[in-house]
Amino acid sequence: MPLIELTSQGFYCAAGNFYIDPWRKVDYAVVTHAHTDHYTANCKHYLVSSAGRHVFESRLGPRADIQTLPYGETTSINGVKVSLHPAGHVLGSAQVRVEHKGEVWVVSGDYKLQADNTCTPFEPVKCHTFITEATFALPIYKWSPAEEIFASINAWWRQNQKHGRATMLYGYSLGKAQRLLAHVDSSIGPIYVHNSVEGMNDAYRRSGVKLPETKTLAQLQRSEWSQALIITPPNGLTTMYGDVSTAFASGWMRTQSMRRRRSMQKGFVLSDHADWEGTLQAIAASGAERIGVTHGFIDVLVRWLRGQGYEATGYATHFSAASTGEGG
Ligand SMILES: [Zn+2]
Structure with missing residues (x-):
């Protein structure tokens, strides 16, 4: 069984019994960032980056059970190692690194490579499998400085x-x-x-x-x-x-x-997501050979990656259609 799989509630790690960015209420949600297409209210427990604490508290309300983790520090969820790394998308946005039995997966959430004074810059994280967003994964999307x-x-x-x-x-x-x-x-x-x-x-x-x-x-x-x-x-x-x-x-x-x-x-044209080149750059920097593609122009990116010799899989999530969702 893969370390992380897509279920009807969202990305799920069975070994650790937690979800990443679930779109239905679950017991344990690791959340990449506080845009509405990445979190669901009323989960029993949340794990988010320390940098995102105030943003998440503001969105989830005072009663939410929110645990925070500084970027780069590792916690264990039912024996599975989990750490959060800057995604450069909005304040507190994180890529989720999951490690179990020598196998490393990273779920990127939304990310950008452009500089932004309001959040910590994107940091590439080495992994075997990288699940990337594809919001602007078409060659026509090329951002000016x-x-x-x-x-x-x-x-x-x-x-x-x-x-x-x-x-x-x-x-x-x-x-x-x-x-x-x-x-x-x-x-x-x-x-x-x-x-x-x-x-x-x-x-x-x-x-x-x-x-x-x-x-x-x-x-x-x-x-x-x-x-x-x-x-x-x-x-x-x-x-x-x-x-x-x-x-x-x-x-x-x-x-x-x-x-x-x-x-x-x-x-x-000002985006908080990676453009086409930025997406490819992040994928290359992950060092991963297996790429999961979600959120956006999934088919285009999957086809391109396969052409380059990657093992690529599209994950048609709840939010998979290219949309004008928050943070575009
Ligand atoms: Zn977002």
Whole structure:
């Protein structure tokens, strides 16, 4: 029996009797990160990275039984060695390393290789079997350096101010919003955020991540409208004081069809996932010969890997269809 198998509840390690990122309630869930397509509420027990403690507490509530583990430290679950390693996706995101009887598997969760001041950078972990995400595993997905994206966001904000328009940037409340906040030039003007973003900002700040001053939308004054940068999840804003220029910050902005579907005026291609090259780089760095592929363009990546001589398997999970899930 493989060390980790896909069941109707999620990835399961029978030897240790625990799940990784289950989508149904289970007794023991090891969770890679706190995006809604990776955790389920009301599990009896959670194991997450120490770096993710405040984020998980904020999402799971005070009654959840959450055990934390620092990156790189090993714990034992029913005799199976488990450790968590930085995935560079959002604060606290972890790859899960599972070792039993000399066999090592790593479940990546979501990850990116690009730099991001708000979380610990991705670290390759050697293993025999690597289960990778494939959210943007198509050659058309190739990210520009993040500094270029932030520079164009700053320029757009200044431009909007000149034309008397507010600047509204749509981004998911966990991860993307804080990455935007940490990298935009906060000297340009006041920054307002949706309540769900501010909740996550609190968790980040309590975790020691430096973010610029933010105010919630309820505090937004008419007099500041045209100077403001507003960061909110899509459809998060209710009050409008005047003209506004909107844009979505997501890897999905790379593809025109998605941009049209969201009928945005503008899009910034900024993703918290690996692009095609990044995915291949992470796979190579794992040293694994067996690759499991999940979340996204599974078939394309499986075919490509087999062509390169890898033993590759697609895992069609609950969330397997390429979606615009959180953190895109
Ligand atoms: Zn994610």
